[in-house]
Amino acid sequence: MGTTDELIIEAGRTESQYWRDLWKYRELFYFLAWRDILVRYKQTVIGIAWALIRPFLTMVVFTVVFGNLAKLPSPPGVPYQILVFAGMLPWQFFSGALSECSNSLISNANLLSKVYFPRLIVPTSAVIVSFVDFMISGIILLGLMAWYNFVPDWRIVTLPVFVAIAFAASMGVGLWLAALNVQYRDFRYVVPFLVQFGLYISPVGFSTNVVPQQWQLLYSLNPMVGVIDGFRWAILRGQAEIYLPGFILSIGLVFFLLATGIWYFRKVERTFADVI
């Protein structure tokens, strides 16, 4: 015991210990996510089936509204349902993660003010919960592919890359919102609005091709445009083309948000217990 490392607590000195602690508390990621998933479907009759029903019904509505009523084009040989669902998967992941993440610190306020652990765990677990939902909704995509006899080609193996980018996007924006929400509760009202609004300005119900060429680059300032386009490219046999400059812009923005998100979160997290 004489050889145990010495821990020094001083103002502004958490840096050196932080990442090691994060590793030490790695099981807490799992436990917090596990708690949220367990709690979500307690006292419901159909339980986890809700995770399937919600995206399925949204997909049906979008297909009817954008595909059948508005008659927006879908790439040749691709059923509109699959086009919609390939965009909706990452969008629902992103929007779910954003709502959960931004509220995660507030709803765990009792933990933050009574126990020490690296605070980064709380919002990350919230994103993991949404990620589990995302994986479950993925089953619907498989079902749709089987139903329409739609076989993806080699591009599908690149999907994990785009999943990782979606994860980075959710984390980046989520960390910003979670940290800001601790100090400024206004973000409680901003986030639902952002999520609702984002659904219409992201290419979820339609493909990016319907956006006029001259606006494509501006459109790509929405980080989800790159993510959704990537998903469609990987799933739809390359039928949905990626607009490369826009894609690079989107991805650059995603990683910029992630890096600054972590930076800002680390900067303000030491005051969370006093402010929350």
Added chain:
Amino acid sequence: MSYPIIRVENLSKKYTVSHQQEGYTTFRDAMTNGARSLGQVLFNRQNYKPRSASNEDFWALKDVNFEIQQGDRVGIIGRNGAGKSTLLKILSRITEPTHGSIRIKGRVASLLEVGTGFHPELTGRENVYLNGAILGMSKAEIKRKFDEIVAFAEVERFLDTPVKRYSSGMYVRLAFAVAAHMEPEILIVDEVLAVGDVQFQKKCLGKMGQVASEGRTVFFVSHHMGAISTLCDKVIYLKGGQVEASGKLKRSSNFIFQMFFRIKFKI
């Protein structure tokens, strides 16, 4: 052998108390205040004063110094607002000090509140795992001690009942049992013995005594002088954020000590 396991030097913690605003700052306030002070900086450089008339500094702790040897059982006493909880919060790394430093050798486990992180919808079994993880135990460690924890809490029959249906006594017993089975080198406990019936309180004190007798260090805050004098061998008395008195507590002088403190400091 004894060496300082905890060394606290010039520890201070400042809080800013605002007298005008309600509960939390809104983004709008921050922006208007920011714009206003920016405006003042730009247009009125000479007599710029940050707008802080309504804010007041409050030192919850001021220049606190002490050393704790390994195996010490330290009682921290003082009246409400003396800085006891702030001290424990800084020791357990929940909040940062404004000045000063603390050097700690060994794993710290703190129990500032019974049942932190318990979720009412989850069952007793699930909460043991969750709470254990939050307190820094590994899954394997919790698994190993699970039966012991349940036996200590005496809730075997209700393990698969959501804790929202527990009586408050059962709830608290389970929560304390999890915390009591951590194996830290330093255990920090804040006023948790005000819970449970007399028998359970005795059990808790016994458990903490056992922890201490294994050579581990215990920090204990209480208003209950009886508990302090049975458990602790050293006392730190805080007043107004400063160490007013500290010293060893001899077994034989318990009664005298108690009377002395009661009279001198009116607690």
